[in-house]
Amino acid sequence: MIKGYYFITDAGLSKNGNLSDVRNAVEAGVNIVQYRSSIGDPDAMLVEAKELRKVCKGRPLFIVNDMVDVAIAIDADGVHIGQGDMSYEEARGLLGKNKIIGVTVHDIKEAIAAEKKGADYLGVSPIFLTGTKEDAGKPCGTELIIEVKKNCNIPIVAIGGIDLDNAKQVIVAGADALCAISAVVTKDDVKGEIGKFQGLFEQKRKGATCFMK
DSSP, X not given: OOOEEEEEOXXXXXSSOHHHXXXXXXXXXXXEEEEOOOOSOHHHHHHHHHHHHHHHTTSSEEEEESOHHHHHHTTOSEEEEOTTSSOHHHHHHHHOTTSEEEEEESSHHXXXXXXXXXXXXXXXXXXXXXXXXXXXXXXXXXXXXXXXXXXXXXXXXXXXXXXXXXXXXXXXXXXXXXXXXXXXXXXXXXXXXXXXXXXHHHHHHTTOGGGOO
């Protein structure tokens, strides 16, 4: 299920708002939506998360970034945690064995460790220089995707500084999915922009000449 364009909300960058963006992402056929929020009010965040969850119910997986309590409250499909967030073990204990847990990794050691613990997928980040997340860290490049692909057997989601100009490099390197937040939510036609990235994965699947070079 974790393949193609991986959608992450960003109200600060969004041109049309999270609700509109998620509806467009669902219409574009994404397989997974992650709710990332900077709302300071926990109650307001819960209200928005519930609304977005309804949009995704029964279609793409709905993942909550970091906030395990919110994920539990709205019965999300899982959570995504970073290296500085709640530990995988604690998150798994709270969520149970059937929920999805994705883990952000910045090097091969973190990737191998996350898989051994039981992570369902890896968010390899940041691939390129990005201004979307202030604490993203130093770019790791597509080389890390290749290395992780060789050493891990769970899906890889590439994120950080990705746009239509460099997305093919990420896919060729072996990413199962990618996220390009600012390249999508800052545009008028969110559905159409997502479709462009989805199209690259389809070209790869069909063995298009541009992916065989």
